[in-house]
Amino acid sequence: MKNLICLTMLFAICQRTVGQQVELPKATFAMHTGFLFGVWGNYEARLGQRTVFLTEAGFSFQSMAVFTNEGKEDVITPVLLVGPRRYFKSKISKKKSGSARITRGFLGAHIKFKPNSFFLDSDGLYGYANHLGVFPNIGMKKTMGERFVMELALGVGYAHYFAKQEGWPENIDRPTVDLRIRFGFNL
Template identity: 30%
Template sequence: MIKKTLLLIAISLITQHSWTQQNAAVEKSVYGFQAGVLGFWAHNESRLDKNISLRTELGLDAGIFSSNADFSGSKVSVIFIPSISLEPRLYYNLRKRMDKGKNISENSGNFVALKLNYRPDWFTLSNVGNTSVADNIAIIPKWGIRRTFWNHLTYELGAGVGYRKYYLKQYGYNENPGEVAVDLHIRIGYTF
């Protein structure tokens, strides 16, 4: 009787461990909205492989700047710029989280990513008239975490450093200067 019980427990554990390893994967597709200190975005993450997803994102990045209002003093201004991003993500700890009994739903895990971000000069929303931005594109390797709580609420933290290229011919410049691009984000969101 004891041998049969131990055998059943062993088979159960092996089956559960095998099932856990096979199903520790990113979600097939996750849609959601996120808001952060500097903007808000709609996104989709689609599974490419067991631990790899492709995040597509459309939103408005915000910026804060100081302007000289009619030369009478400094004025703090806010601008919102359209932003389009593609970001392959490798979630590297899903199996470990699942084995520890931690939540991996809605792609809750740690990830490394390569963000490709395009900010076009289509329009801007600002409290200062006649504002515009130069078209620019950035490529930024980054690291981040994503966690889900209360089933559909998420928070995400991430950081990365890369390169941003500006396209300034529309402003009469022939050179296309580039600069270091930093991506630091803290976001909360809702997934469907």
């Protein structure tokens, strides 16, 4: 309940932030690649003047503790992410060539799901426990010209691993950090 109240207060503060009003597009399709390795496709649907709903699917490279007796592994996992995003400040800068750079700050509340389908590592194809995380985050999205996008975001949240389904004695709950450093282009 405390987290919900804090998130509501952050959105209320963002309502009061003064910045240049830049119209958000009605819908945006984008492809991103990110920090270390990963490929994601996302869709932002505009809900209001400064609010969008983000839907994302892709593959992420990470070093994680898999639920086997072998310890940590470097793996590639499928990722599904959904959640609202509120843009609270926009800055426009124009270059001599006529192209514009639009920088927007945002707050979001994302739900990330890594399904129990598979992960890839150096030894082959294995299953692992479902992973569900909730991440309030803050970040910046910079659009350069018409197509190119850079996105930086940091989220601190809570993750739940459904380890009982994989034969472990209990599920695992823990706080986690979600760092997003991505480059991509709008389709």
